[in-house]
Amino acid sequence: MRVHVLQLKPGQDLKEELSRFVKSNRMCAGYILTGVGNLRKATLRFVDEDIKTFNEHFGILSLDGTLSSDGMHIHIVISDKEGKAIGGHLKEGCIVYHSAEIVIGESENLRFSREFDKRTNFKELRVKKIKKGL
Amino acid sequence: MRVHVLQLKPGQDLKEELSRFVKSNRMCAGYILTGVGNLRKATLRFVDEDIKTFNEHFGILSLDGTLSSDGMHIHIVISDKEGKAIGGHLKEGCIVYHSAEIVIGESENLRFSREFDKRTNFKELRVKKIKKGL
Amino acid sequence: MRVHVLQLKPGQDLKEELSRFVKSNRMCAGYILTGVGNLRKATLRFVDEDIKTFNEHFGILSLDGTLSSDGMHIHIVISDKEGKAIGGHLKEGCIVYHSAEIVIGESENLRFSREFDKRTNFKELRVKKIKKGL
Numbered sequence: 001m002r003v004h005v006l007q008l009k010p011g012q013d014l015k016e017e018l019s020r021f022v023k024s025n026r027m028c029a030g031y032i033l034t035g036v037g038n039l040r041k042a043t044l045r046f047v048d049e050d051i052k053t054f055n056e057h058f059g060i061l062s063l064d065g066t067l068s069s070d071g072m073h074i075h076i077v078i079s080d081k082e083g084k085a086i087g088g089h090l091k092e093g094c095i096v097y098h099s100a101e102i103v104i105g106e107s108e109n110l111r112f113s114r115e116f117d118k119r120t121n122f123k124e125l126r127v128k129k130i131k132k133g134l
Numbered sequence: 135m136r137v138h139v140l141q142l143k144p145g146q147d148l149k150e151e152l153s154r155f156v157k158s159n160r161m162c163a164g165y166i167l168t169g170v171g172n173l174r175k176a177t178l179r180f181v182d183e184d185i186k187t188f189n190e191h192f193g194i195l196s197l198d199g200t201l202s203s204d205g206m207h208i209h210i211v212i213s214d215k216e217g218k219a220i221g222g223h224l225k226e227g228c229i230v231y232h233s234a235e236i237v238i239g240e241s242e243n244l245r246f247s248r249e250f251d252k253r254t255n256f257k258e259l260r261v262k263k264i265k266k267g268l
Numbered sequence: 269m270r271v272h273v274l275q276l277k278p279g280q281d282l283k284e285e286l287s288r289f290v291k292s293n294r295m296c297a298g299y300i301l302t303g304v305g306n307l308r309k310a311t312l313r314f315v316d317e318d319i320k321t322f323n324e325h326f327g328i329l330s331l332d333g334t335l336s337s338d339g340m341h342i343h344i345v346i347s348d349k350e351g352k353a354i355g356g357h358l359k360e361g362c363i364v365y366h367s368a369e370i371v372i373g374e375s376e377n378l379r380f381s382r383e384f385d386k387r388t389n390f391k392e393l394r395v396k397k398i399k400k401g402l
Contacts, residue, residue, distance in 0.1 A: 001135055001239075001269055003375045005334075005395045010388065031168040031237040033373060034299040034332040036343045038315050047172050047191040047231070048215040057315040061343045061355040062196045062211070062330045064168040066139075066235050073235060075170045075195045077211055077219055077330070077345055077355065081316040085219035085345055085353035087195040087211065097315075098388040101334050101341060103299040103373075105167060105237075105269075107137045119144065120232040127139045135269055135373075165302040165371040181306050181325045181365070182349040196330045196345070198302040200273075200369050207369060209304045209329045211345055211353055219353035221329040221345065239301060239371075241271045253278065254366040261273045 001105045008100040015092050022067045029110035035063025037100030042078055043093030057081060057097055067104065068112035071123055135239045142171065142234040149226050156201045163244035166208065169197025171234030176212055177227030191215060191231055201238065202246035205257055269373045276368040283360050290335045297378035300342065303331025305368030310346055311361030325349060325365055335372065336380035339391055
């Protein structure tokens, strides 16, 4: 496994920077190992498709998800200034407050792609094993 | 570290499929690196032993835990359609809604087992290092 | 990547034991891969600096963060006996109830340090790549 560390600065958009990082590294099969930091604005999509923007400060408590140049699927848990936790699908519009530290693993013998699945109406993950030595 | 990717389909039971996957891979020392997806029903055990089933849709925000053929200890964070996060010990009865993507690491030089500990009244993790070359 | 497993016992302080473990292993670039367990008391710092202690039982749902002898940055998600999730920055004063199981990855070709950043008023992570063979 290759390990990447992405550090973000105040004002950067968490999802946009992750997407840029994944593309500039031509990442084929990445997954978030750990993620911490904070936000000064959060935009999340919840399970039945509602999207909501919160204009307040949050801690980033956890980041989980799979990453490839073909698409990302990232869920985040954040908590407000009283500790209450909310979370959902990471959307553009999560703006870093002080910092974000994200550690990403990448498997060079796997390849992730996303294909539209008419049963779920979403692009779902496909995983291929790559033979070593090719 | 060996990396496994488990993808689940609508209607599958998250804990049962994880257990089947761990056993069919004869996994000795696994741990969840990342986990995302959604559920259409969730059954969780909370800290003082209450078990509760929720018949609604949730996003899977994070999955953490240790896995071996000898037992699994998995905690999950989920959020409802308004983003409110709850979580606890993963029980049978967490049914996948659209999909679940779980990335698992496995250390081939470690061996996890679970032994009953009378102080805590639970089976607690034991970790052994395996010499390489055996 | 080297993998470490830390197991904690009833009454131990989660942050103090993590700090001791990181120092005794002279860890230069660690990150939490997975973390589960429970607490009988929790002390967390929230996003706008409030610190609060909760004298009740919680499940540890997730642990994310970066670790080095030069400093740790760890966020935790916990849930109470009804499943409600809260979380924040891990402080001293999170006392293990029955157990905690924490799996840590360490990259031997990276070096983490923390330097004071006057823009954010915090010690922020610095990452260096170490040439192999040195």
